[in-house]
Amino acid sequence: MKALVYQDYRKVELLEMEEPTIGSPTGVKVKIFGSGICGTDLNIVKGKIPANSGTIIGHEGVGTVVEVGPKVRSVKVGDRVLIDPTQSCGICSYCREGLHCYCENFEDHQVGMTIHGTFAEYYAGEERYVFKIPDTMSWEAAMMVEPLGCVLNSFLKARVKPSDSVLVLGSGAIGSLCQLVGKRLGRLTVGTEVDEYRKSFAANIADYVFHPQELTLEKVLEINNGHKFDIIIDAVGNQLHVALELIGKGGRIIPMGYDDSYEVSFKPTDFINNGVNVIGDVAVHQMISTALKFAQSLPELENMVTSTKKLQDYEGAFNETIGYDMSTGAPRAMTSVKTALIS
Template identity: 30%
Template structure:
């Protein structure tokens, strides 16, 4: 089979020929249909995020089960499924407190980061981590379930959001796009989007959501003489992971506001902020890590939003073959698109 393999020691991503995995007890073999390129994949290739030494990337994918191992009873051959890539050990104090996303023992098993993932024609995964989705949901849109599950987790962390809340979303890559479309779907209208890339700003402008989208410089100029404790944003969702963007976001919070750190920042990066504002404005800074117990919810949400909100041209998603991976990465890094998705099962 063909697959895109990351070689950590050589810092290379290349197409390889690999044997189709053999089914084992309590695992299933998927024929992969579609696999998205995540911002995490880009961080891996920049050595800013953990990965295996030699691994086929891809943790956002859909496929059809072609073989099942002994002991599998939750799915069958022919089922269309998505894959929850994050495992849990079930024994540590975090797992036993219902916080498997904090589990430290399961990291070596993460699919697409530490174990071979979905940027290949076939992928072997534990049966307990596959989730069936409705027949009516197209395979390509089903590949958005994993990132949407992370968005669902972030949304739940925010808690109940009052009417009239003023929100800012930093970054309009695919995660920013999923956030703003989900917010619109849930009825929120006072949302501003800030984005460096002109191409991605245009994607938001053409989305039909009616949200303001600005370059960071224009947004800061707009608030230059404002009383931020009064005039700032109630919720800022950072989807960039860029330390400078986070510093900017912190300065745009009004009293009682929340900063949701969603984007992946490079390890050991630093922020310079005024900590007195946390006390005087009663600010909250919250992190979001993967998607515990959110996959079933995300399948339902993607299915409900698919027709009106998750059109690929509207979101700036472009499809490529595996062989076009270099072009896909170039266009993604340049900000010409919000997401690259590999169409594997043709």
């Protein structure tokens, strides 16, 4: 089968790989329809996050069941399914407390990084990580369920109220998804974005979208009844300094973007005096089932996939979302918020 394989630092290739096989009585084999390109995949391509050499990347996969083990009960051949990539050993102390995303052996279970992922024609894994897709749900919406789970988990941890104002810093795939959920759960949703294409896309979701330099404190007070924001999400990974300036008393800051080179300093007394919380546990905590149900009330979800490319056109797919040309390194305008690779 064809699969997109991590080779070395900033190098991925489309290779011919052996089809996976079911490895247990509760195993499930899926013919992959497609898989969304996540920020993690982009960071692997950029060289910011390592993957094991020879590993098939990708983790937001959906497809059709083609084989099941004799003990599988929840899905059958022919079912449309999505794959939960948050997998774990199941037996360490964290797993036994239900904190699977903090698994002590997590490095051995990272789909698309240390074990084969979904940028391929087939995927095989355990039944407990395979979820049936409702018949009324499109493939595109189904590909957004896993990132929706991450966003929904963050909003629930932040205890968002219908009266809350939400600022989302960055309007990429996760940022736009945060804005979509913010519109559903909060009172006011505001986004920022430097890229004109993504800024225009986000303008159809959020109440307001600004270039970061336009969102001054004066503008915030003008659009938010004289107050700072109740919830601020950094969907870029290097904007917490902005969040610290614009968060109101009793507010919650959620860092969601990933940039391990970024650092910010703060005064602990500001957090104490103003009752501000920073919420770091944004990883998915068994949210796929909940996100699947929530997704059925979000008809806009499928529109989040703004481009689809065939697996063999992976360079073009990455180029339109990564901000530069993979081959030359030359900067280029973004032309997609969320691109899916179709097998």
